[in-house]
Amino acid sequence: xxxxxxxxxxxxxxxxxxxxxxxxxxxxxxxxxxxxxxxxxxxxxxxxxxxxxxxxxxxxxxxxxxxxxxxxxxxxxxxxxxxxxxxxxxxxxxxxxxxxxxxxxxxxxxxxxxxxxxxxxxxxxxxxxxxxxxxxxxxxxxxxxxxxxxxxxxxxxxxxxx
Numbered sequence: 001x002x003x004x005x006x007x008x009x010x011x012x013x014x015x016x017x018x019x020x021x022x023x024x025x026x027x028x029x030x031x032x033x034x035x036x037x038x039x040x041x042x043x044x045x046x047x048x049x050x051x052x053x054x055x056x057x058x059x060x061x062x063x064x065x066x067x068x069x070x071x072x073x074x075x076x077x078x079x080x081x082x083x084x085x086x087x088x089x090x091x092x093x094x095x096x097x098x099x100x101x102x103x104x105x106x107x108x109x110x111x112x113x114x115x116x117x118x119x120x121x122x123x124x125x126x127x128x129x130x131x132x133x134x135x136x137x138x139x140x141x142x143x144x145x146x147x148x149x150x151x152x153x154x155x156x157x158x159x160x161x162x
Contacts, residue, residue, distance in 0.1 A: 006088030031113035033060030042149025051092035
């Protein structure tokens with residue numbers, strides 16, 4: 001397979017240097033996170049709306065170890081390198097930072113984005129990293145998901161069809 005143009009994936013230390021450069025250039029940094037195991041139109045819409053809140057969108061991407069801890073031993077369906085390519089191929093994504101922990105708190109605390117976005121029915125105060133982002137003058141936004149899209153529902157549909 002030939003190389004696919006996509007956003008870079010970086011270690012946390014590398015990401016910190018990239019973000020510092022963006023800040024020096026006056027860019028507004030947006031952060032969100034997820035497993036993005038089976039990428040679907042709901043994910044794409046969500047990431048595009050998140051990117052519209054700033055000048056650069058960073059994705060904290062759960063590693064395979066992290067996904068297994070959250071979703072069980074049969075997940076992820078797609079390994080991290082494939083998920084990096086799929087998410088990174090979206091024009092709205094500027095940087096991907098994989099992490100092994102259950103939550104992205106270490107990534108958020110280090111990068112301190114201007115905007116922390118989480119999809120779903122969270123309360124803003126309950127979002128991991130909200131306190132740290134707000135203490136640094138940033139904002140926390142809860143963005144509703146588009147109804148009808150779910151990776152878990154997609155997996156169940158595939159199982160039901162076979």
